[in-house]
Amino acid sequence: MKKPELILPAGNYEKLIYAIAYGADAVYAGIPETSLRAKYNGFDVGLLKEAVDYCHRHQKKIYITTNVYAREDDIPRLSRHLAEIAESKPDAFIVSDPGIFRVVSSLKLHIPVHLSTQANTTNSESVKFWIDRGIQRIILARELGFSEIARIRNRVPDAELEIFVHGALCISYSGRCLLSSYLTGRDANRGNCAGACRWRYFVVEESRRNDFFEIQEDTHGTYIFNSKDLCLIDMVPRLKKIDIDGYKVEGRTKNTFYLALVAMSYRAVMDVEFDGTSSSILPHVSTLIKMPDNHGFTHRFMFNDGYVMQSYGDSDTRHQEVAGFIRELEGDMLRVEVKNPISVGDSVLGISPREIQPLIVKEIQLNGRYIQTAYGAQKHVVRVRVNRKLSDTGWEYGILAKSTKVE
Secondary structure (H helix, E strand, C coil): CCCCEEEEECCCHHHHHHHHHCCCCEEEECCCCCCCCCCCCCCCHHHHHHHHHHHHHCCCEEEEEECCCCCHHHHHHHHHHHHHHHCCCCCEEEECCHHHHHHHHHCCCCCCEEECHHHCCCCHHHHHHHHHCCCCEEECCCCCCHHHHHHHHHHCCCCEEEEEEEECCCCCHHHCCCHHHHHHCCCHHHCCCCCHHHCCECEEECCEEEEEECCCCCCCCECCCCECEEECHHHHHHHCCCCCCEEEECCCCCCHHHHHHHHHHHHHHHHHHHHCCCCCCHHHHHHHCCCCCCCCEECCCCCCCCCCCECCCCCCCCCCCEEEEEEEEECCEEEEEECCCEECCCEEEEECCCCEEEEEEEEEEECCEECCEECCCCCCEEEEEECCCCCCCCHHHCEEECCCCCC
């Protein structure tokens, strides 16, 4: 039985660092011009090459997203960027457009190519087709169920297969959405999705165009396209019955808090299930995985086990409040970059890649003077004393969260 890679998204360099610190075996990242995340993307070619070097220095892999569906005028620029990025020797390019795959092949870059889930590979014959043409790994369509994936694996036992296990689900087939383009002119297939499936919709009758009717009786309206998020962390014991090469997490536009908690949660579960190791994090996973913003969780399409897939309620997803990020330990003090208000006396949850500690804020210093409350809006970087001494390792990537309820 092979142990899958845990593959996390990296929307910028800081997120990449945290994903690796909290347990990712590999990350995927790209530049706006070549990937399906043109907005909120913190990479250019130079920084992406630095990211490749960082990953390799930490014995981790990095897969470069080139999964945009290109228009004719995109090809020369894409070819140039691919050649530049290839100089740093990333571990793979991820493609969905056959034309881009042909460009990668013709450039003879000697970099493996993975096929994106956007290519909607749903059967073993398609897997064989792409493997025969030089694709190293297939990221299977997200619409597939557990039994279908098992049958595909049985029929292509030597192929590298990857699946998504966590994150937002698109309402369109393998993410090929036209709703955003139609409503806003922003093309989701070229990395500029407006997230129109998360908006609230009403029914309008032709002769009464100023009257908006609720599609379902609900004080919030209805969100008919609003899917819950995929979460398979409790299903890893079943998933491991199929030899899969990679478990992938969605979310290059998600924040660092999301990446850290999702990575550490899946890392703990996977290490216990595949290696038989113990983990102090494992008892807290069911709480930690729910703390980052989400739309509620479902097992579908993977398991049709009664979990409702659609969320008809309000699309507000806020579940967390990050107090700040610990930048370093200074003796018995923490240097904290504040994100949300934090006050003396607050109970916070200290989270590091190795441990979780309920803490109480005893003292806050800003530029050598004591203050009662520090504010993220004022970009405060403060020294914080808490009620216990922390270990010396891992806390340079620590997080203070405004919650201490760990079950």
